[in-house]
Amino acid sequence: MLNTGKDVAAVLQALEISEATYHRWRAKYGGMKAEEAKRLKQLEDENQRLKEIVADQQLDIKMLKHLAEGSW
Incomplete structure (x- = not known):
């Protein structure tokens, strides 16, 4: 979704996850496939x-x- 040009806030709202959850996930799985x-x-x-x-x-x-x- 981010690759389509949407901003992070719009993607998080569409996925119904909080910004804290997103940042925690990025910290744990950020560069992984x-x-x-x-x-x-x-x-x-x-x-x-x-x-x-x-x-x-x-x-x-x-x-x-x-x-x-x-x-x-």
Whole structure:
């Protein structure tokens, strides 16, 4: 839309996003191509999933240590 000569404000209004959202997006994805942005999102999702797995494992370890102590 910006390539057609519309100003940023008109494009933001047409897309129904705030100027703050636009600037936050530009700061994060500014020079990336669409494929790179998709890959970044996939990596962020995978990273979150792996962090959840590690957290679950830590809980399992704590539970097993507690049971091994016999203090239940």
